[in-house]
Amino acid sequence: MNGAQALLRTLVGAGVDVCFANPGTSEMHFVAALDDVPEMRAVLTLFEGVATGAADGYARMAGRPAASLLHLGPGMGNGLANLHNARRGRTPLVNVVGDHARSHKRLDAPLESDIDAVAGTFSTWVRRSLRPADVGADAADAVAAAGAGGIATLILPADVSWSDGAEPADPVPGRPAPRPGPEAVEAAATALSSGEPSVLFLGGDAVREAGQLLAARITAATGARLLCETFPARLPRGAGLPDLPKLPYPPEMAIAALAGTKHLVVAGTTAPVHFFGYPGVPGTPVPDDCTVHVLAAPGEDGVAALEALADRVADGAEPQLLEASRPELPTGALTPRTLSAVVGALLPEDAIVVDEALTSGVGLAELTSGAPRHDWLSLTGGAIGDGLPMAAGAAIACPGRKVLGLQADGSAMYTISALWTHAREQLDVTTVVCNNGSYAILEHELARVGATGNGKRAGQLLDLGGPDLDFVALAGGMGVPATRAETAEQLADQLRRALAEPGPHLIDAVLDR
Structure with a gap:
C-alpha cells in the first residue's frame, strides 16, 4: 500500500x-x-x-x-x-x-x-x-x-x-474539553449576583442550544444582560430559543452596547475587541472600569461551565423564550430592510443561513429572530469570500436541509467559482446576492478612520460599477439557474419559488441605490 x-x-x-x-x-x-x-x-x-x-x-x-x-x-x-x-x-x-x-x-x-x-x-x-x-x-x-x-x-x-510500505492507522481517541475550575464558577456567580450592571457574553460552544437555555436561566435569575460575540461560528436561532443579541460590529455601537457594564462574564470566547484601530477610539468596547471574568475560555467546555453556574445562581429560574413571529411581506423598493423582511417572512424551518451580507444585513437579526428554528453561520475571521464556499460545505454536511446564502456582491466575487461546485454537486443552496454596486462597508470605514479628500478617486476604488456585475449571467455560465429581483415583491416571489425547488438557485437582488 x-x-x-x-x-x-x-x-x-x-x-x-x-x-x-x-x-x-x-x-x-x-x-x-x-x-x-x-x-x-x-x-x-x-x-x-x-x-x-x-x-x-x-x-x-x-x-x-x-x-x-x-x-x-x-x-x-x-x-x-x-x-x-x-x-x-x-x-x-x-x-x-x-x-x-x-x-x-x-x-x-x-x-x-x-x-x-x-x-x-x-x-x-x-x-x-x-x-x-x-x-x-x-x-x-x-x-x-x-x-x-x-x-x-x-x-x-x-x-x-x-511509495509503498505504508499502512493505515487506527483512530486516536479524542479527549473531552476541560471543564472550568470551581473558582471560575464562583467568581462569575459573585459578579452576576452583585447587583451591579453585568453582561453574560457567550461564544463558541456556549451558544449551542443547551448553552443558550442555561444562560437565559442565569440572566433571568440575576438580572444580567445576555449578549453573544459578533460573529459566532454556528448560532441556533428562532422561536423557542432565548433572544440572544449579537454585540454590534461598528465600534461606536459596540461601545454603546457595553456602556456602564461593571462585570463582563465570558463563556466560550474572549473579551471583545474592535476589528480595527481608529483615531481616538479605544481598542475594545469593554469600559475601563469593567472587570472581565472568564467562566470558560475557548477550548474549555462552555456548556458545562454554564450548567455549573446555573446550579449556583439560577435554581428554579425559567428562561424567557421567543414566541413564533414573522414580519409581513413588504412591498415597494428593495432595500436592506425590505430584503431582511422577505427573508424573515419566508425562511423555512430547519434552514441553514450562511450570512455574508455585510452592510446589506441591516435588520436581518431582528426580522428573523422569531422565525422557525434555524442555524446561522457567520464570517468568523472577517476575511471576506467565505459565504459561497461555506454554503457548499453546509449543504453537503446536511443534505436534507435548505441552505440560504445571503451574500454581499463585492465579497461574492472573491470566490464566485463556488457556484460551479453548487451546480456540479446539485447542492440545495439558494443564494441571494445583495447587489448594491459597491464595497459599502469600506465606504463606512473611509469615514470612520477619518480619511479625507475630494472623494472622486477614492470613490472609484469602492464602487463596483463600470461595468456593473451581472450575477444572472455569471451564475448561468456556471450552471446555476438565476433571476433578478428589483422590488420586494419580485424578491419574495423568486425566493419562494427557489426554496420550493431542489438544487442550486441564485437571485440577484438589486438594492435601491
Whole structure:
C-alpha cells in the first residue's frame, strides 16, 4: 500500500469522509487512490479558497472535520483567507498539502516554498510525513488534533505519497474539553449576583442550544444582560430559543452596547475587541472600569461551565423564550430592510443561513429572530469570500436541509467559482446576492478612520460599477439557474419559488441605490 492509500484509509477510518480538493501534480497519487477508497467523497473546487471555505462550512454543521487537499505552498496560499476564518471559528479541519518529492526539494524548483512556516500561522498542529511508514500514524494524529478544535495541516511529499510500505492507522481517541475550575464558577456567580450592571457574553460552544437555555436561566435569575460575540461560528436561532443579541460590529455601537457594564462574564470566547484601530477610539468596547471574568475560555467546555453556574445562581429560574413571529411581506423598493423582511417572512424551518451580507444585513437579526428554528453561520475571521464556499460545505454536511446564502456582491466575487461546485454537486443552496454596486462597508470605514479628500478617486476604488456585475449571467455560465429581483415583491416571489425547488438557485437582488 502506498502512502496516499494509507492516508485515505486512515482518514475514512477516523470519520473524515469528505475532501474538498483542488489538486496538482504533487497530489496525483492521492487522486488515484480515491478509486481504491470509495468511502471518501471528493468534491472538486475551482479555487483553493473554495475548498477551504467549504471544509469550514461542512465541519461547522457536521460537528466533525472535513479534509481539504491543496497543491504545494502557492495552492495553500490561495486557500489561506478561509483557513484564517476557520481558525477564528475553531473549526475542526484536516488540511492536506502536497509537496515536492524529497529529492526534488533541494533543487529549489519554481513552486518550492516554506509550507511548514506558513502553515504554522493558521494551524494548531503541523506535521510533515517523512516516510511512507509514518503516514498512517500522522494522519490519525491530524484527525485527533483537528477534533480538539483547530486546523491540523499534514504535509505529504509526493514520493512519500507514491511509495509503498505504508499502512493505515487506527483512530486516536479524542479527549473531552476541560471543564472550568470551581473558582471560575464562583467568581462569575459573585459578579452576576452583585447587583451591579453585568453582561453574560457567550461564544463558541456556549451558544449551542443547551448553552443558550442555561444562560437565559442565569440572566433571568440575576438580572444580567445576555449578549453573544459578533460573529459566532454556528448560532441556533428562532422561536423557542432565548433572544440572544449579537454585540454590534461598528465600534461606536459596540461601545454603546457595553456602556456602564461593571462585570463582563465570558463563556466560550474572549473579551471583545474592535476589528480595527481608529483615531481616538479605544481598542475594545469593554469600559475601563469593567472587570472581565472568564467562566470558560475557548477550548474549555462552555456548556458545562454554564450548567455549573446555573446550579449556583439560577435554581428554579425559567428562561424567557421567543414566541413564533414573522414580519409581513413588504412591498415597494428593495432595500436592506425590505430584503431582511422577505427573508424573515419566508425562511423555512430547519434552514441553514450562511450570512455574508455585510452592510446589506441591516435588520436581518431582528426580522428573523422569531422565525422557525434555524442555524446561522457567520464570517468568523472577517476575511471576506467565505459565504459561497461555506454554503457548499453546509449543504453537503446536511443534505436534507435548505441552505440560504445571503451574500454581499463585492465579497461574492472573491470566490464566485463556488457556484460551479453548487451546480456540479446539485447542492440545495439558494443564494441571494445583495447587489448594491459597491464595497459599502469600506465606504463606512473611509469615514470612520477619518480619511479625507475630494472623494472622486477614492470613490472609484469602492464602487463596483463600470461595468456593473451581472450575477444572472455569471451564475448561468456556471450552471446555476438565476433571476433578478428589483422590488420586494419580485424578491419574495423568486425566493419562494427557489426554496420550493431542489438544487442550486441564485437571485440577484438589486438594492435601491
